[in-house]
Amino acid sequence: MIELKDVAFTLDENLTVEVDDLEISESEIVGITGNGGSGKSSLLKLLYGDIKDFEGCYFFDGKNISNISKKERKVIFYFLPPIADFNPEDTLFDHVIRGQLNYKKFLNPYSPAQKEMTSDIIHSLNLSHLSNHRLKSLSHSIIKMANLAQGINSQCKVLLMDSPELFLDFRQKITLTRNLKKYAATGKISIIVASSDLDFLIKLCDKIIFLKNGKIFATGHSEIITDSLIKEVFGVQSIISKNIISTLPEIHIIE
Numbered sequence: 001m002i003e004l005k006d007v008a009f010t011l012d013e014n015l016t017v018e019v020d021d022l023e024i025s026e027s028e029i030v031g032i033t034g035n036g037g038s039g040k041s042s043l044l045k046l047l048y049g050d051i052k053d054f055e056g057c058y059f060f061d062g063k064n065i066s067n068i069s070k071k072e073r074k075v076i077f078y079f080l081p082p083i084a085d086f087n088p089e090d091t092l093f094d095h096v097i098r099g100q101l102n103y104k105k106f107l108n109p110y111s112p113a114q115k116e117m118t119s120d121i122i123h124s125l126n127l128s129h130l131s132n133h134r135l136k137s138l139s140h141s142i143i144k145m146a147n148l149a150q151g152i153n154s155q156c157k158v159l160l161m162d163s164p165e166l167f168l169d170f171r172q173k174i175t176l177t178r179n180l181k182k183y184a185a186t187g188k189i190s191i192i193v194a195s196s197d198l199d200f201l202i203k204l205c206d207k208i209i210f211l212k213n214g215k216i217f218a219t220g221h222s223e224i225i226t227d228s229l230i231k232e233v234f235g236v237q238s239i240i241s242k243n244i245i246s247t248l249p250e251i252h253i254i255e
Contacts, residue, residue: 002059017042034196040195060076078160202222
């Protein structure tokens with residue numbers, strides 16, 4: 001689905017992001033992590049198509065990204081920044097159904113099918129009881145969940161999220177993780193998440209890309225997460241154990 005070859009770009013004098021070889025498959029959930037300033041958000045913006053001035057090749061479904069129109073990209077990609085804009089006077093339902101805007105007929109109301117899909121997504125994220133509440137009356141974490149619901153509702157092929165766990169409590173993170181996995185399992189969407197929360201990415205992702213100084217240092221999942229990797233990428237001492245139920249790695253920082 002997504003293929004980057006010998007890609008390099010510079011956003012400022014302090015950081016050049018370089019990707020020699022990266023492939024992201026359909027229905028895959030991929031995490032991007034690293035220290036602050038390592039290039040996580042910049043790589044996400046490149047994948048979204050926000051960065052036009054780069055060297056190398058970027059293909060989506062075998063098509064050069066430069067040959068995909070802005071209108072086409074709006075249907076293919078949906079980008080959710082850490083803090084997204086919203087109309088405080090909108091109800092939660094009104095906000096979430098805007099994800100369907102690219103499929104709405106001009107000057108026509110949303111169809112019954114679009115409204116039903118929106119209600120189903122809101123229900124899956126445990127937000128139904130707040131559906132008619134105005135956003136201005138809701139907490140930051142609920143608004144964040146509503147933004148995520150809008151992204152899922154967009155029916156995009158690639159959902160890109162920057163720090164989606166920001167503001168979420170423990171229960172909300174579990175709900176989000178379960179739903180993103182469910183939607184990826186349909187085979188209709190790939191999900192790419194940039195985050196500094198490695199524990200969150202371990203529970204969510206099929207593959208994690210570790211960045212260091214703008215370059216891919218390592219790519220993989222449980223099998224590559226070691227105390228030496230954590231030390232090299234994040235600069236902290238740690239002990240890695242395995243959860244006795246999930247068998248996923250658990251990172252314990254040594255002060």
